[in-house]
Amino acid sequence: MPSLTRRLLLCLLACALWVGPAAAGQPSQDLFAEIDGILAELSRISGLRPLHKIQHDRIGKPQVQQFLEQRIKEEIKPEEIRAEELTLKKFGLAPPDFDLKKTMVELLTEQAAAFYDFRKKRLFVIDSVPELVQRTALVHELAHALADQHFNLRRFIERARQNDDRSMARLAVMEGQATWLTSEYLAARSGQSLQDSPALVKLMSGAVEASAGQYPVFDRSPLYLRQTLLFPYAQGMLFQHSLVEKLGKAAFAEVFRHPPESTQQVLHPDQYQTGAQPASPSLPGLASERGYRTLAEGSIGELDHAILLRQYAGEKESQALSPAWRGGGYKLLEHKNDGRLVLAYASQWENQAAALGFFRLYRQVLKGKWKRFEVSSETANALAGRGDDGYFLLRSLGPVVLSLEGMQSPEEAKLPSVAIN
Numbered sequence: 483m484p485s486l487t488r489r490l491l492l493c494l495l496a497c498a499l500w501v502g503p504a505a506a507g508q509p510s511q512d513l514f515a516e517i518d519g520i521l522a523e524l525s526r527i528s529g530l531r532p533l534h535k536i537q538h539d540r541i542g543k544p545q546v547q548q549f550l551e552q553r554i555k556e557e558i559k560p561e562e563i564r565a566e567e568l569t570l571k572k573f574g575l576a577p578p579d580f581d582l583k584k585t586m587v588e589l590l591t592e593q594a595a596a597f598y599d600f601r602k603k604r605l606f607v608i609d610s611v612p613e614l615v616q617r618t619a620l621v622h623e624l625a626h627a628l629a630d631q632h633f634n635l636r637r638f639i640e641r642a643r644q645n646d647d648r649s650m651a652r653l654a655v656m657e658g659q660a661t662w663l664t665s666e667y668l669a670a671r672s673g674q675s676l677q678d679s680p681a682l683v684k685l686m687s688g689a690v691e692a693s694a695g696q697y698p699v700f701d702r703s704p705l706y707l708r709q710t711l712l713f714p715y716a717q718g719m720l721f722q723h724s725l726v727e728k729l730g731k732a733a734f735a736e737v738f739r740h741p742p743e744s745t746q747q748v749l750h751p752d753q754y755q756t757g758a759q760p761a762s763p764s765l766p767g768l769a770s771e772r773g774y775r776t777l778a779e780g781s782i783g784e785l786d787h788a789i790l791l792r793q794y795a796g797e798k799e800s801q802a803l804s805p806a807w808r809g810g811g812y813k814l815l816e817h818k819n820d821g822r823l824v825l826a827y828a829s830q831w832e833n834q835a836a837a838l839g840f841f842r843l844y845r846q847v848l849k850g851k852w853k854r855f856e857v858s859s860e861t862a863n864a865l866a867g868r869g870d871d872g873y874f875l876l877r878s879l880g881p882v883v884l885s886l887e888g889m890q891s892p893e894e895a896k897l898p899s900v901a902i903n
Contacts, residue, residue: 513607513616514538520624520667527666529731533631536624540609547591549599554583565778569814572825572871572887574851575706575790585703589711592699595619598626600635621667625660633738642741647760647783650713651742658718658748659734661690662726665719676723683723690716709789717748724751745785746807761809763828764898766875766884774815774824782810782829787840794850795843803843806836808881823871824888831881838863841878844885848874858892866892 521532541549554563567582576582596607596619605623607616629635635656642648665686666676676683690712700708721742725733747754760781768774784807791800810829816822831837845865849855857867863878873889877897886895 513613513620516617516620517624520621521628523667523670524621524625524628524663527663527670527731528625528628528734530628530632530734532628536605536627537603538605538607541606543591543594543608543610546594546597546608547587550587550590554587565814568816568823569778569812569825570704570706572814572823573790574847575793576704580704585699585707588699589697589703589707592697596623598623598630600626600630603627603630618664618668622660622664625663626656629656629659629734629738632735638738638741646780647744647786648742648781650710650783650785651745651748654714654718654721654745654748655737655741656718657714658720658722659737661687661715661719662722663734677726683720687716687719690719705793706789709792710785713745713748713785721748721751721754728755745783746805749784749788750805761830762811763809763830763882763884765811765813765826765828766877766886766898767813767826767896768815768824768886768889768894769896770894771815773819774817777814777816777823779813780811782812782827783807786810787829790847791843794847799843803836803839806832806839808832822888822890824886827885827887829883831883834878834880837878837881837883841865841876841883844876844883848876848887 517536517538521536525531563583567576567580570576570582571578571580594608595611595615596605598605605620605627607620607623611619626635638656639649639652642652662676665683669675669679669682669686674682676686700711722733722737725737729736742748742754744760746760747758760783784804787807787810788800788804791804808830810827812825812827815824815826817824829837829840831840841863848865848869852869852871854868854870856869857865859866865874865876867874869887871888873892873894874885874887875889875892875895875897877884879897884897889895
């Protein structure tokens with residue numbers, strides 16, 4: 483549930499993959515001859531002019547997989563991938579036998595039609611992909627290349643690497659802008675524009691989500707991975723559109739110069755406009771962490787909570803409560819001797835009523851993700867008992883909800899005297 487796949491997603495999507503729909507057809511040898519014309523149109527739409535020629539090449543699907551595996555090897559240590567995978571499983575967002583690295587590589591290899599490697603400043607089109615998809619993907623990747631020439635995408639992403647939720651928000655800036663520009667480019671070819679057709683915006687953003695389900699690896703992936711993969715494209719496009727409506731062409735530079743601070747700002751552009759900052763509630767902990775090491779820690783955004791609630795409480799509950807999120811974080815501790823995992827988690831909400839609402843729904847999460855769910859004590863704002871991996875404690879304190887899971891005994895719990903920071 484935390485933003486644990488952020489680093490892996492950034493590692494894989496940092497090459498700016500285009501995830502597109504399947505189609506029939508054969509690749510065109512003249513595809514790259516269209517680059518100058520496409521760039522001219524993207525420049526007209528965005529106001530960002532090309533600064534130099536864009537290098538390009540073709541690549542096969544096997545080479546895409548090799549590229550992704552090599553990028554992971556260069557960017558992420560095996561122990562970091564293990565930590566992220568264990569965190570997913572601990573939050574109940576992946577099954578016990580889930581292989582995070584293998585699934586992500588297979589997922590993106592399956593769906594990739596083209597990518598722009600902003601480390602090598604080179605655009606690649608997948609040669610086995612049908613022509614219609616290639617052509618659309620080329621527009622998307624040229625939009626990335628154009629943004630890279632003006633805003634240095636590698637530096638843009640790396641500036642947020644220490645905050646998981648902020649990293650996903652920046653990824654939504656990159657992919658959302660490229661998706662919006664691609665959609666506007668296609669609309670203009672039929673005499674239309676997203677800027678005067680809300681219905682067309684909704685149709686285009688919906689097409690991104692609808693197209694992804696045509697792939698078997700995607701279909702069998704956990705909900706969290708599917709939603710995290712689609713968010714930068716679909717929701718990022720809507721975020722970009724909201725800024726274009728207010729700022730016109732200036733929006734394409736503004737979103738890189740002043741990027742959103744959280745996925746909540748992407749989901750709710752009005753909060754981006756007001757500059758609302760996420761809260762940092764204090765985490766619960768163990769009375770003694772002797773013998774434990776911190777395996778993973780990070781931020782937990784509105785997107786994460788929306789997906790978690792959707793999985794365990796349903797779409798209606800998720801949509802009703804997740805916008806009341808105001809901040810959150812987690813820490814995963816691992817015992818050095820027996821490998822025991824303890825999850826310390828805190829989330830802050832709009833008010834006490836919203837926190838109590840989430841407290842009740844998180845009870846459903848605990849019950850749903852474990853086979854063993856034994857309650858030893860329960861009140862309106864406190865729950866204690868034992869699950870599959872040890873003892874747990876869940877509390878609602880004012881606008882904050884705290885949870886400790888995986889303890890050897892209930893007495894290990896240590897709650898902060900003041901939960902709000």
